[in-house]
Amino acid sequence: MxxxxxxxxxxxxxxxxxxxxxxxxxxxxxxxxxxxxxxxxxxxxxxxxxxxxxxxxxxxxxxxxxxxxxxxxxxxxxxxxxxxxxxxxxxxxxxxxxxxxxxxxxxxxxxxxxxxxxxxxxxxxxxxxxxxxxxxxxxxxxxxxxxARALPAVPIDGEKVIEYRKAMSLAKQPESMLVIGSGAIGVEFAYVYASMGTKVTIVEFMPRIVPVEDEEISKELAKNYKKLGVDIYTSSEVTKVDTSGKLSKVFVKTPDGEKTFDVEVVLSAAGVxxxxxxxxxxxxxxxxxxxxxxxxxxxxxxxxxxxxxxxxxxxxxxxxxxxxxxxxxxxxxAGLDHVEPMNYNNIPGCTYCTPEIASVGYTEAAAKEAGYDILVGKFPLSASGKAKAAGAPEGFVKVIFDKKYGEWLGAHFIGYNVTEIIAEVVAARRLETTGHEILKAVHPHPTISESIKDATEAAYGEAIHL
Missing domain, CATH: 3.50.50.60 (FAD/NAD(P)-binding domain)
Structure with a gap:
């Protein structure tokens, strides 16, 4: 060479x-x-x-x-x-x-x-x-x-305290698991193991799970995970893990005082x-x-x-x-013409748990903090023919527009296959498409993607299917 x-x-x-x-x-x-x-x-x-x-x-x-x-x-x-x-x-x-x-x-x-x-x-x-x-x-x-980020109070030993790499190559399925952190890595592994029968507990330091998402997304995911049998502790912190016994004893500081959990595996998913x-x-x-x-x-x-x-x-x-x-x-x-810097406010984020999460742009709270007068539209997937036919009516599509100019400020989805439709919002925002133009763009039926138009109609007081 x-x-x-x-x-x-x-x-x-x-x-x-x-x-x-x-x-x-x-x-x-x-x-x-x-x-x-x-x-x-x-x-x-x-x-x-x-x-x-x-x-x-x-x-x-x-x-x-x-x-x-x-x-x-x-x-x-x-x-x-x-x-x-x-x-x-x-x-x-x-x-x-x-x-x-x-x-x-x-x-x-x-x-x-x-x-x-x-x-x-x-x-x-x-x-x-x-x-x-x-x-x-x-x-x-x-x-x-x-x-994977290693927490000072939770050293990773690769056996009883693991990170994501070990979580996808365990020799056998654990009967119980405590997941530290509820970002994308944490909630995805929580779903994998809980759905296959492992008793899963999530501990999140912030006041809600998937804390970078819109607040309504967090509430919806928490509701679905509790139905799945996942225990969730927010505003909580793992202070110590004792791995000396057959099961690990995990000490967790919660708003209701310290709790202990005996689990087979601790998954540290507190970022990178x-x-x-x-x-x-x-x-x-x-x-x-x-x-x-x-x-x-x-x-x-x-x-x-x-x-x-x-x-x-x-x-x-x-x-x-x-x-x-x-x-x-x-x-x-290479010196190409018209190379533009990245717009980091138009980066889609996707989490592939069930139900899926996809988002881009401002959350509702962030848009208000930025001083925008906003229009917000939501469309529940329980009203979507495609979602109902798929047996997945959980979740919703939420869109946020600037009231004055119609600028598409953000979108936040949770539900069946929503990671496949967020790109429409990314492209539309890059092209400076307004809510009025989305209202007139014909979306195919029945699809999950048409819920974007349904939510936009709701934002502008023109909802047909609600």
Whole structure:
């Protein structure tokens, strides 16, 4: 392999491999450095395998309620936990192989090993045998991603106290689990395990679960999870975990005093931290702030020729954000015209539990705090023909518009397949589409997406189906 490149990308997650492909498309000689598996955490231990687990859990839920669909099943359905895990790993492996194909297709050199940036636009790569090779590039993009945050009071031992990676590769299904944190990772795993029969308890430090979402979304998800049998403690904090016994004893400070829980497994899902240690930042002089690499709007660090994208920077820790940042970064390097900075207020967020959650833009509370005079419309999926036919009438679609100009300020969905329809709002907001235009855009029937128009009609006092 060559030792000199136009672009070297450190990390092959959804930010890194996308940046590498775009650089190659734009005629730059490109290499990518990866210490484990192509695709990074997202493809191998995050976004993709968790969705496979969630699908298995949903299928089991369908089977348990088959009579609701007019289908009789003889005998009791039971989850084969080992087979569920095996399927998830198979899906992840196939996606990683897909990235390998893309690297070959785009003539990108893959350098396996631990990468460490150096002054002078250089990077050392140490392979599994301890052999180090030096490479040079005109531009080095750092895309090292993040890992599970370890809480000081809850050290992760990989057996009784685990993080998300271990949660998708357990040897057997636990009878009980306490989940610390109710962000996307926490509530997704809570659904997977609870739906398959594990007794799940969620402990959330903030006053409500999925705290970054609109308040009404939080209430709706909590209602559905309680029906599933999940116990939820908000405004609560795990202060200690005693793992000396057969079961772990978890001490939780709640508004009603301290409670203790005896559980088989504790899942720490309290967010992620950036992977910025031991990658040469200090030696190279690259600045960090609050555990993240600092960059400008086009992901340039303070040192010329070095860039950073994805979870190791200040933006939302989402795969699609990392990918978009990688493309913007590379297109700016290539000198393309009209490269625009990212609008981080128009980033969709999706949580793939059941019911699903999807949102973008201002919450109702945030829109009011920003000084907008707003119109709010809600459409319950219990009134949706598609949702009723699917046997999933839970949830609603909520839209928020500026009353004066009709600007689409935000949208917040919870329900069946809503992660598939949030892109309409993202595109419409980018195009500065108003609520009046959504009213006149014909939506197909019966679909979940038509609920967006129904909610918009409700916002403007023109509701037909309510």
């Amino acid at each position: 060559a030792s000199q490149y136009d672009v070297i990308v450190l990390g092959s997650g959804p930010g890194g491999y996308v940046a590498a492909i775009r650089a190659s498309q734009l005629g730059m000689k490109t290499a990518i450095v990866e210490r484990e598996s192509l695709g990074g955490i997202c493809l191998n231990w995050g976004c993709i395998p968790t969705k496979a687990l969630l699908k298995s859990a949903q299928v089991f839920e369908y089977i348990k309620h088959a009579e609701n669909y007019g289908i009789t099943i003889n005998g009791e359905a039971k989850p084969d936990f080992g087979a569920v895990i095996k399927r998830s790993r198979g899906v992840a492996d196939s996606m990683s192989k897909g990235v390998t194909f893309l690297m070959k297709k785009n003539k990108i050199d893959v350098l396996f090993g631990n990468g460490k940036v150096k002054p002078g636009k250089k990077i050392d790569v140490t392979d599994k045998d301890g052999k180090t090779a030096e490479y040079e590039a005109k531009h080095i993009i750092i895309a090292t991603g993040g890992r 931290v950036a992977n910025i240690e031991n990658i040469g930042l200090e030696e190279t002089g690259i600045k960090t702030e609050r555990g993240k690499i600092t960059t400008d709007d086009f992901y340039r660090t303070n040192v010329d020729g070095y860039y950073a994208i994805g979870d190791c920077t200040k933006g939302q820790a989402l795969a699609h954000v990392a990918s978009a940042e990688g493309i913007i970064c590379v297109e700016k390097i």
